[in-house]
Amino acid sequence: MSKVIVITGASSGIGEATAKLLAKDGHQIVLGARREPKLAAIAQDIRSEGGKAVYNVTDVTKVEQVEALADLAIKTYGKIDVWLNNAGIMPQSQLIQKKISDWDAMIDINIKGTLYGIGAALPYMAQRESGHFIDISSVAGHVAHSGGAVYSATKWAVLAISEALRQEVADKGIRVTVISPGAVKTGLLGSVTDEGVRSGMEKFYDEYAIPVERVASTIKQAIDLPEDSSWNEVVIRPTRQML
Numbered sequence: 001m002s003k004v005i006v007i008t009g010a011s012s013g014i015g016e017a018t019a020k021l022l023a024k025d026g027h028q029i030v031l032g033a034r035r036e037p038k039l040a041a042i043a044q045d046i047r048s049e050g051g052k053a054v055y056n057v058t059d060v061t062k063v064e065q066v067e068a069l070a071d072l073a074i075k076t077y078g079k080i081d082v083w084l085n086n087a088g089i090m091p092q093s094q095l096i097q098k099k100i101s102d103w104d105a106m107i108d109i110n111i112k113g114t115l116y117g118i119g120a121a122l123p124y125m126a127q128r129e130s131g132h133f134i135d136i137s138s139v140a141g142h143v144a145h146s147g148g149a150v151y152s153a154t155k156w157a158v159l160a161i162s163e164a165l166r167q168e169v170a171d172k173g174i175r176v177t178v179i180s181p182g183a184v185k186t187g188l189l190g191s192v193t194d195e196g197v198r199s200g201m202e203k204f205y206d207e208y209a210i211p212v213e214r215v216a217s218t219i220k221q222a223i224d225l226p227e228d229s230s231w232n233e234v235v236i237r238p239t240r241q242m243l
């Protein structure tokens with residue numbers, strides 16, 4: 001069955017790959033992110049392959065823009081079946097460095113962006129007693145390490161919010177899935193502002209990271225599961241990644 005799927009952070013990496021994969025399956029895709037040229041090119045790619053996609057420039061830290069993305073889905077396709085809270089950044093650093101603007105940005109994008117997405121889509125899903133939230137956490141939402149305090153805290157928050165949401169909406173037949181990837185080859189390291197941390201992570205990613213299609217196909221499988229069943233939590237790591 002063709003679904004209406006809204007994806008935040010759809011301009012690159014996991015969001016882009018998932019949009020393209022799901023569009024090939026015949027789903028109707030609503031793309032949101034800040035970089036308009038990227039969104040326009042991805043929507044065009046999807047349409048040129050016979051798929052359906054629209055986009056809105058969406059900064060997930062701006063509640064009115066997230067609401068507008070939900071409205072676009074409703075106006076264009078009439079419903080929201082799946083909302084993928086994927087937008088995120090990972091500027092890791094030691095706490096002693098007091099990179100407060102990085103802390104604020106991670107909290108605003110990774111936590112508040114996820115909440116705004118839930119807030120925008122939940123009324124529509126509750127009305128139809130149908131829907132599916134897929135929230136992207138991280139293995140860093142399960143394991144904390146030096147340098148990753150704030151990123152881990154934000155991804156842990158995604159787990160907590162998603163589990164509470166799951167309990168809140170279970171009796172309405174709304175599904176909630178958290179996907180926690182390990183190292184995946186994307187542009188995410190571009191958000192790391194500390195040179196030393198970035199070069200260390202680049203070495204790690206060069207050695208271990210898996211292609212973005214692995215996560216896209218995990219998201220597709222979560223969506224394809226019969227509606228009476230949910231994957232509530234999936235951790236997908238490179239096999240050789242220890243932590």
Ligand code: NDP
Binds near residue numbers: 010032038187188
């Ligand atoms: P990318 O950097 O390739 O993608 C991140 C996406 O988030 C981009 O499309 C970016 O678009 C978007 N984004 C960033 N800030 C905002 C904002 N304020 N409003 C809207 N969109 C925003 O990295 P990934 O694909 O790897 O990241 C996707 C998710 O996966 C993130 O939540 C990340 O934490 C998570 N993850 C990634 C892992 C990895 O190893 N790659 C591992 C574990 C989790 P734009 O700049 O155009 O707004």
